[in-house]
Amino acid sequence: GAVVSQHPSWVICKSGTSVKIECRSLDFQATTMFWYRQFPKQSLMLMATSNEGSKATYEQGVEKDKFLINHASLTLSTLTVTSAHPEDSSFYICSAPPSGSGTQYFGPGTRLTVL
Amino acid sequence: RKEVEQDPGPFNVPEGATVAFNCTYSNSASQSFFWYRQDCRKEPKLLMSVYSSGNEDGRFTAQLNRASQYISLLIRDSKLSDSATYLCGVTGANNLFFGTGTRLTVIP
Numbered sequence: 001g002a003v004v005s006q007h008p009s010w011v012i013c014k015s016g017t018s019v020k021i022e023c024r025s026l027d028f029q030a031t032t033m034f035w036y037r038q039f040p041k042q043s044l045m046l047m048a049t050s051n052e053g054s055k056a057t058y059e060q061g062v063e064k065d066k067f068l069i070n071h072a073s074l075t076l077s078t079l080t081v082t083s084a085h086p087e088d089s090s091f092y093i094c095s096a097p098p099s100g101s102g103t104q105y106f107g108p109g110t111r112l113t114v115l
Numbered sequence: 116r117k118e119v120e121q122d123p124g125p126f127n128v129p130e131g132a133t134v135a136f137n138c139t140y141s142n143s144a145s146q147s148f149f150w151y152r153q154d155c156r157k158e159p160k161l162l163m164s165v166y167s168s169g170n171e172d173g174r175f176t177a178q179l180n181r182a183s184q185y186i187s188l189l190i191r192d193s194k195l196s197d198s199a200t201y202l203c204g205v206t207g208a209n210n211l212f213f214g215t216g217t218r219l220t221v222i223p
Contacts, residue, residue, distance in 0.1 A: 034210055034211070042215070043121075043202065043213050043214060043215040043216050044159065044202070044213045046210055046211075046212065049210055091156075093158050093159075095211070102146070102147035102206055103147075103161060104149075104161075104204070104211050105161070106158040106159050106160070107158060108157070108158050109157070109158045111156075
């Protein structure tokens with residue numbers, strides 16, 4: 001299957017700092033990528049849809065000014081958690097469907113811990 | 116109403132048992148359906164797509180019932196290694212919605 005990478009795999013930061021997470025499609029191009037968040041023992045919750053060359057689409061209840069998304073190229077999307085707080089601690093996962101495919105492939109996830 | 120509803124379980128079954136999971140979805144226009152497996156602290160991995168006619172992959176059988184708007188996953192002859200959380204995925208207009216996941220533990 002297609003390969004999606006994420007970096008970093010885990011990060012610990014102080015409250016108030018910003019954290020950038022990268023999502024890359026390694027062997028295919030993706031005009032769209034998706035960002036999910038998963039709290040312990042809960043399901044994946046879609047945060048936003050990242051669109052190459054245009055603004056991201058955010059799900060209801062997700063603050064676009066707090067979770068900045070930049071889809072810089074057909075293989076890279078970044079999520080920046082600005083002014084992180086402990087309640088932002090979570091498992092952040094990106095996914096991407098190869099063009100023309102309905103199947104989503106997930107990155108390995110980034111575990112964020114905000115102290 | 117949630118896009119996708121799934122019984123969170125947990126399901127604890129003995130080795131060799133047959134177990135089935137269901138998901139219901141609310142959008143009748145949904146076109147693509149999937150089952151993913153997620154191990155603890157890992158990302159979901161695609162287990163299988165679900166086709167209208169039903170499909171089988173070894174011990175795993177997936178079915179779709181459009182009239183009742185649900186999909187199912189059947190696991191036969193459960194192995195210890197099947198212990199994981201199983202998530203159903205249903206496409207919306209431009210994205211994929213997941214159920215809460217059903218946790219399966221296969222007991223020796």
